[in-house]
Amino acid sequence: MNTLNIIIKELKQLVRDKKSNAIMILLPIVLIFILSKAFSGNFGQTLKLGDVSVLYTMNAEESLEQSFEMFMETINKELGIQFVEASKKKEGLKAVKDVKYACYIMIEENEIEIYKNERYNFSANLVESMVRSFAKRYDALNEIAKSNPQAIEAILSDETMNFTEIKSLDGKRSPSSLDYYAVTMLTLFLLYSSLTGYSSIKSEQYLRTQYRIFASPVKKHEYLTGKIIGDLSISLLQAMCVFIFGKYLLNANWGSDIPTVLLVVLAECIMTVSLGACTAVLFQKGETGIAVINIAIPVMAFLGGGYVPLSQTGDAINKLSVISPLKWTNEAIFKVIYNNDYSSVPIAIGISIGIAAIAIMLTAIKTGKEKSI
Amino acid sequence: MSIVRIENVTKKYGNIVAVNDLSLSIEEGEIFGLLGPNGAGKSTLINMITSLITIDEGNIYIKDANTKSNANLTKSFTGIVPQDIAIYEDLTCLENVKFFAGLYGLRGKELKSKAMEALEFTGLADKAKDFPKGFSGGMKRRLNIACAIAHNPEIIIMDEPTVGIDPQSRNHILQSVKELNRRGCTVIYTSHYMEEVEELCSRIAIIDYGKVIALGTKQELKSIVKHKNEVWVTVKNNIDKIVQEELKEIPGVTDVEIYENTVMVYSMHESENLESIIAYFTSKGLGILQIESKVPDLETVFLTLTGRKLRD
Numbered sequence: 068m069n070t071l072n073i074i075i076k077e078l079k080q081l082v083r084d085k086k087s088n089a090i091m092i093l094l095p096i097v098l099i100f101i102l103s104k105a106f107s108g109n110f111g112q113t114l115k116l117g118d119v120s121v122l123y124t125m126n127a128e129e130s131l132e133q134s135f136e137m138f139m140e141t142i143n144k145e146l147g148i149q150f151v152e153a154s155k156k157k158e159g160l161k162a163v164k165d166v167k168y169a170c171y172i173m174i175e176e177n178e179i180e181i182y183k184n185e186r187y188n189f190s191a192n193l194v195e196s197m198v199r200s201f202a203k204r205y206d207a208l209n210e211i212a213k214s215n216p217q218a219i220e221a222i223l224s225d226e227t228m229n230f231t232e233i234k235s236l237d238g239k240r241s242p243s244s245l246d247y248y249a250v251t252m253l254t255l256f257l258l259y260s261s262l263t264g265y266s267s268i269k270s271e272q273y274l275r276t277q278y279r280i281f282a283s284p285v286k287k288h289e290y291l292t293g294k295i296i297g298d299l300s301i302s303l304l305q306a307m308c309v310f311i312f313g314k315y316l317l318n319a320n321w322g323s324d325i326p327t328v329l330l331v332v333l334a335e336c337i338m339t340v341s342l343g344a345c346t347a348v349l350f351q352k353g354e355t356g357i358a359v360i361n362i363a364i365p366v367m368a369f370l371g372g373g374y375v376p377l378s379q380t381g382d383a384i385n386k387l388s389v390i391s392p393l394k395w396t397n398e399a400i401f402k403v404i405y406n407n408d409y410s411s412v413p414i415a416i417g418i419s420i421g422i423a424a425i426a427i428m429l430t431a432i433k434t435g436k437e438k439s440i
Numbered sequence: 441m442s443i444v445r446i447e448n449v450t451k452k453y454g455n456i457v458a459v460n461d462l463s464l465s466i467e468e469g470e471i472f473g474l475l476g477p478n479g480a481g482k483s484t485l486i487n488m489i490t491s492l493i494t495i496d497e498g499n500i501y502i503k504d505a506n507t508k509s510n511a512n513l514t515k516s517f518t519g520i521v522p523q524d525i526a527i528y529e530d531l532t533c534l535e536n537v538k539f540f541a542g543l544y545g546l547r548g549k550e551l552k553s554k555a556m557e558a559l560e561f562t563g564l565a566d567k568a569k570d571f572p573k574g575f576s577g578g579m580k581r582r583l584n585i586a587c588a589i590a591h592n593p594e595i596i597i598m599d600e601p602t603v604g605i606d607p608q609s610r611n612h613i614l615q616s617v618k619e620l621n622r623r624g625c626t627v628i629y630t631s632h633y634m635e636e637v638e639e640l641c642s643r644i645a646i647i648d649y650g651k652v653i654a655l656g657t658k659q660e661l662k663s664i665v666k667h668k669n670e671v672w673v674t675v676k677n678n679i680d681k682i683v684q685e686e687l688k689e690i691p692g693v694t695d696v697e698i699y700e701n702t703v704m705v706y707s708m709h710e711s712e713n714l715e716s717i718i719a720y721f722t723s724k725g726l727g728i729l730q731i732e733s734k735v736p737d738l739e740t741v742f743l744t745l746t747g748r749k750l751r752d
Binding site for chain 1: 442490491492512513516518520522524525526527528530531535540542543544545547587588635655
């Protein structure tokens with residue numbers, strides 16, 4: 068019940084903070100407008116897939132080779148993607164590294180491996196997604212062939228049989244500037260929720276109310292849970308306003324699987340609020356904590372593709388971007404929206420929740436220590 | 441019966457000993473005063489009583505429960521009025537009191553009625569729905585008290601509750617302390633204001649360098665210095681003409697101190713040397729502005745015991 072008491076108190080205070088709410092809701096909306104207009108030329112409505120080339124080597128079972136050739140033919144016919152055979156793996160890897168091809172597919176015996184170049188982020192992901200789809204269908208047919216050889220004949224004789232379900236991939240669409248910034252501004256501003264977590268803890272120290280709270284029979288975990296849930300609720304509420312505005316008033320594309328996208332957003336929000344709380348207890352001086360947050364956010368946002376897409380930045384930035392949790396969050400969301408690819412969702416959620424867990428642990432260790440009282 | 445027992449408690453911060461092997465007993469129903477200059481260890485002691493900081497050595501018992509092993513239980517017996525005003529300016533008075541009282545387990549209608557009672561007690565009932573942002577210092581101090589008493593604690597710890605407020609609010613607070621005590625509350629009261637402690641407290645502990653250097657009723661403490669008379673002479677000018685050694689030659693004079701243009705002459709009790717002291721000043725041709733014969737008070741006691749003034 069103490070936790071609930073603290074959550075209610077937090078919500079009352081945060082809802083009454085009109086200035087912060089206005090900044091956290093209106094600013095991302097304004098920036099979505101400005102940035103989407105300013106950078107509209109950098110984003111294409113459709114990707115020219117004809118320019119995309121994929122390198123491959125094939126040394127597999129006959130049935131797999133036949134199926135994959137059929138797959139390549141279909142992709143080339145439907146999307147215009149060029150498939151070029153490399154002589155050996157080394158050549159394939161080098162060509163991808165040198166940004167000559169979007170990706171390199173290696174088919175060995177009954178395994179398929181894909182090597183992507185991040186510069187071709189979207190097209191490489193698209194090819195990967197289609198190859199995954201192919202592999203799933205091929206595996207399924209293999210299983211059927213083993214258990215019911217008669218059935219496989221019937222399936223293969225079906226003229227509509229295809230290894231690639233292109234229409235399910237939303238393949239020819241890439242994010243417009245509006246689509247892009249609707250997502251990235253929301254995830255970027257969620258980084259600023261760390262300030263909510265930070266102020267929430269710091270203000271209790273400044274007001275000396277933390278002294279009073281800890282003099283009462285409130286347990287530390289009740290206090291921290293109440294704080295984090297309260298801050299999380301208000302941050303999510305602000306994010307939902309931005310999301311609803313972007314999706315329904317600006318018609319930005321948030322894809323068809325909204326629950327998964329929001330799950331990634333929720334994980335990010337838990338991370339940022341926890342990091343904010345952690346910063347508040349780690350740095351006794353208020354100015355230091357604020358400075359750390361204000362430096363970290365733009366850096367993480369830039370490396371996460373918050374301002375410009377990572378595909379438009381250099382190799383060095385791309386390599387460095389792995390340190391930004393926002394990169395994983397944005398990547399997961401874009402993959403779900405545009406490729407129906409869920410492979411990055413557990414990574415993004417794992418990173419966010421992992422960081423949040425460490426932050427909460429540190430906060431719990433430091434909270435209530437004598438100096439902070 | 442002791443409601444708070446402090447047994448050989450020590451607290452160190454690095455090499456600094458904030459509280460040094462301190463023992464005290466606070467009786468149920470009394471107003472107990474803790475006196476001491478800044479850094480004497482009062483706040484550290486209070487923080488240990490309320491389990492806000494750990495005890496290095498020794499034990500504190502509240503209603504026979506050890507604060508180390510039963511912190512949540514002992515915390516539930518107490519209410520604390522911190523030295524700094526600890527309220528939320530973006531919550532109304534009623535919301536403030538309800539929030540803090542809620543932390544002690546009060547819920548629903550009981551919570552609301554107890555919160556209103558606390559506001560009435562502190563004279564803020566008509567401000568229940570107001571935000572304390574525009575309140576005067578005195579009103580904020582009263583709200584600070586309301587937040588500590590709504591859950592009806594058996595022990596109220598008040599750490600300098602009257603700092604920086606107007607005389608009217610101070611008087612209100614002092615009356616409130618008496619009333620709380622009359623209702624059965626044990627009050628632990630710390631203050632720099634000697635007259636408040638003299639007016640309120642039935643027993644007083646004087647703390648310095650983390651130790652209790654004197655403990656007793658007001659009369660018992662004053663008896664420490666009853667052998668002393670004190671005469672303060674304020675002169676117009678030429679204070680450099682005064683030779684402390686010459687003054688000490690007057691029969692009964694034990695000590696002489698000079699602060700700016702005031703000379704403090706300490707004598708043995710019943711030495712009847714006032715005429716001689718005045719004669720000394722007139723013989724030096726010093727214009728006397730004021731002569732004050734002081735009755736021993738707690739300030740004198742403190743000065744005698746520590747060699748320092750309380751507000752040093």
